[in-house]
Amino acid sequence: MRRKTIAILKMWIKKIRRGVQVMMHLKLPFLINDIPQFFVRSSSPPNYSSNFRENLLKNLLRFSVISNRHPGYDKTGDSSSNPAPQPVTVAKKPQTQNKLPTVELDHLNWLIIKWLLVSSLPTSTLSEKWLSNSFKFLNPSAEIWNGEKFQIVLREVFRSMQESVRLIIEQITSKVSLTLDFWTSYEQILYMSVTCQWIDEYWSFQKVLLDVCHVPSPCGGPEIYYVLSKVLRMYNLETRVLAITHDNSPNALHACRSLKGDMDEQKLTVFCYIPCSAQTLNSIINDGLRTTKSVILKIREFVLEMNSSLEMSEDFVQFTTAYQEGNWKFPIDASARWSGSYQMLDIARKASKSMETVIRKYEEQLGSRVLLSPAEKNVGNIMHKYLEPFYKTINNICTNKVLTIGMLLFFMDHISDTISACKDSRQTPEWLKTAAEDMHIKAQNYSDQVCNPFTYMTAILDPRIKVELVPEYLNLESYLDESRNHFIRNYSTSYFSSISYGSTQEPEEIDSFAEEIARKKRRASVGSATDELTQYLSEPPVPMPTDVMDWWKVNSSRYPRLSLMARDHLAVQSTAVMPEDIFSAKGDEADRQRFSMPMHDARALLCVRSWIKYGIKLRYKSREIDVDRIMELTAESGGRGFDRKQKL
Template identity: 25%
Template sequence: MAEDNDTKPLSTETTPTSKRRRKKSLVWEHFTIEAVAGGCTRACCKLCKQTFAYSSGSKIAGTSHLKRHIALGSCPKIKIEKQEKKLALTDGQNDGNTTEPPREKARYRGASWANALFDQDTSCFNLAKMIILHEYPIHIVEHPGFIDFAQSLQPRFKMASVDDIEGEIISVYLKEKQSLLQVFGTMTGRISLTISLCTTSQTLGYVCLTGQFIDSDWRLHRRMLNFIMVSSPHSENALSEAIGVCLSDWNMSTKLFTITLDNNCSSHDIYSANLREHLTNKNMLMLKGQLFVVRCYAHILNVVAQDVIASIHGIIYNIRESVKFVKASPAREEKFAEIALQLEIPSTKTLILDVATHWNTTYLMLVAALEYKHAFTFLETCDESYNEAPSMDDWKTVEIVCTFLRLLYDSAIFIMSAADPTANMFFQEAWKIQLELTSATKSEDSMVSSMAQEMHEKFDKYWKDCSLVLSIAVVMDPRFKLKLVEFSFSKIYGEDAPRYVKMVDDAIHELYLEYVAQPLPLTPAFVEQGDAPVTNGSIDSNQAASPVSTGDGLLDFDIYISEMAVNQQAKSELDQYLEESLVPRIQEFDILKWWKLNNIKFPTLSKMARDVLAIPMSMVSPGYSIFGAGTGSRVLDEYRSSLRPQIVEALFCAKDWLQFLPTMTEPPSTALVKMEV
């Protein structure tokens, strides 16, 4: 039943004519009447422009639904207006002025903002970004709770279907891929890849390829490039084929430098031989592929650490159960603290429980428990319910294990602390562990030597495989150059050190000559103040052969000086670099900044340094924990395993790319057409 006295429809949008009685209901301050086809009229909200049924012929819909739209806040413009008024009042109170801003001004501002805020396409695009970034299931668009939530925020938003949101995800992926292709198009150096395997509950699997490179401004970047489904992920040809697809997809067939693998030792050898032969035959590799395959440093740390922990799993079980017993209740913790105080144990460490999949937490648990070993022994004598205390021999074993684990733990922490872990950082860490394990194998303590032998067997294989690339990388560090290699090798190899140093020196010079054979970019030549003009690294031959005599009778001296200058200039950039004094070792030293500043001085060598320093010696991305890196393949969850490969790749790659954007609010590009899915 109508709730006012207006029963006849109007034929215009304006208020009634002077001949008719003016409408009394307050809703008409917010609505106008619009005529539609068939002699019907609809009430149109002045703010949000939504229309509602008002009359159909002689039937009047009334105004109750119109009042609800205004009074209950269904109108988004009214809601915004109220929020702005509330904010304005709060600001006024903070300023000591509680005067409410003019109503019309607030209404105009709220309506204008809302019109600019809502756009269906932009909202769908941002919804796709949200699903990608936070790994929500695509079917969230069908969840009733999410639909209700989105509707309460913006009633005008039409929820996308699963097919539509998949199309939006592909659109995001293609847009960001296009941007990354432009970056690679301007890249002057080479790119190094990391490859990891990801299996599913089915027989299928995925190969994840990530690229690392240093741009022209000497900034280190790491981007996921492909997430490709393969039918036999552990076959010998799977990685070769994936690399081929990746290089072709990104137009980088001639820019591959190295590849880092995370698979175990036995399969590593198969993949290494297969990949090296496949790509060397196509003349794609530098230094005949000697640097091509790199093993992940984080992976070898985890393998060695977890093997050590597994060797004393029974003792660790007793310690873990002992810690659980003490921490089971506040009364027990208090009693344990009293025992520690009574025994005058000086430790301030707190007992912690480990996470079995993260060996660093097991190490920290053992270190803390070791300091309370006498307290645990005493607790067993005074508490009949506790019988898990390790023996003194067990504690001795734990002490030895912690000594070895600390080597690995400190090395991992050092690598994780670097914002940009360039390849030069890893040599010093690796050779220290190699030296310590080699020395420990000669220990007179049979337990120490036995444990060190097992660790050294695995780490020594890593050292033999990667010592060359590690050495070349540290030579590119102006604080160390070849001097640290000479010093380190003398500690490890003793009298055989010169032979190993020569192998590194020869490889560096051979690699440098390959870069000399490549054309240089057009950059100003570097000339020391007072030197003769230099062309392609040598003095102009005519000038050198015809010194200008000053008429003082020292023509022979001028010839002598010219010959000395020619000999000096004949030295390569690499030799000049190696002969210069070492740069002081300061904590805030930035190696990328140093090479950027010396790019003109060493134009060819800097190209080599850029590629070498960008080698990913660890597959763990900056900001992530090395300790959580598994020793085997990742397993894709059931939900993502059920998605089409195209969508899986878009989800993984786009998430990686989006996190590097300066803002997440840019509108969707109109340059890309959404793919049919």
């Protein structure tokens, strides 16, 4: 009987594997007792442990099995040789089905919802008949919701969890900053994600996605401004936003200008908008790589062939060992992003002998098209040497724990110096000098955009930067004076208020006396505030490895008012998205998921997924859905079910 069960399951698994492309979305293997491994796509989305994904998929199938086995599976032998027990088995089985609580069947659907969320799959995935048939095969009592029901439930989950997010935002006691990210789906729908960042009272950096919004046609600046204003009103953030970091697009810039105009007119709050430095740096680098595009394409084609051929990759490793050309791990990053492009130049420079040897060995398969000429090798080596400072800088940007405005300006200033040195050198080839001039124009444009008092005061509040390491173009005496005035206006006098006591004095006398006390308090406040800022700036910058949040947490007692300003300004983001999403292959997976998301799922699915990662509980109306607990109960029930099965 056991062999028969396994054979039937193998047959179904082969059918599913062979016929359904959707199964490529299943990211991890799962096991059910003696059922053979069901190998599926191995890459998993970020921030979800493989154990969690494995257990979730395992319990999805286990749940289908435990409550009711398929008819005929309880037979322990052939019916002709064992006729007596057969009526007993058939009589008991329907009773087991009827006793199955409805809530347990809903548990299966909630596990499926969690699977959709962690895998970033649209609800249309569940319209595949093979999926519902597979659950029916394992458990005829299983009732999988249809795609429309899943959409309705997911939207209600979105509304319920959005209320939780709104309550979190209401409790923030500091200013917040926002970041805007844009993308277009396969339906040619423009989306904008709005993410909120702040530093809590324990000096821990926090961020949460506020919304994923459809930007209506014609998708210009006014439409972005309209959608952004709705999000601000929804979360009551009109007077609490200190800055917005946008993606450098003209339409986003137009929307931010309109928002600043409104805030300045109503005198609501100090507000600034900042271009994404990572997008700027990526655009600068692409200008440089344009001259070596054909060389990189040849190397990339060779690397892709190696990644797909075990024999070829093993030969490459052997040759690099023999020629002492470094250690290379496969698969090699061959993405079209910065990380992949630099890797191509790195291979051509450091493993040129091994590369040429492998190409000649597999010339029949590869042809001579990927073989680099001496001139191409020279161009690749020159570009690799020129981009090495960029490589080190980007690595530091992507691994920096708290990438403040000050630290990013410090890095970008180093990049500008590198470009200028190349542009002005007599030894630079003309083709590279032309590329460096284009890069210099974009770097200068970025410097012009961030050259204002707001970015200056934000930069100096990083204790690693202060005034000493602020870029020269930004280090103006007038900006320092403006920073002092901003500090005194917004973080000093507001902490003192006049106090009126019961008295028989006339109202005019009371007001006059109160104002006299208030003036004294304000003078003391201004002196104390100036002393705090002066004392802070008089000390040298701390070492670069210093944790900025920890430093301010420890020193907030020394600078009680300045620390309030630092808490607001250090939350302002230098990039609109995570730098690794721009520079590395990690961004490709996110782009694919968002591009393929249909309009009816995009907002709810992407928001709920992000909120779960943030730690917000999955909610349906007033009910909390504890998926982890469901998985535990399923595992326990599954263990009892299989034990009972083995005893039969």
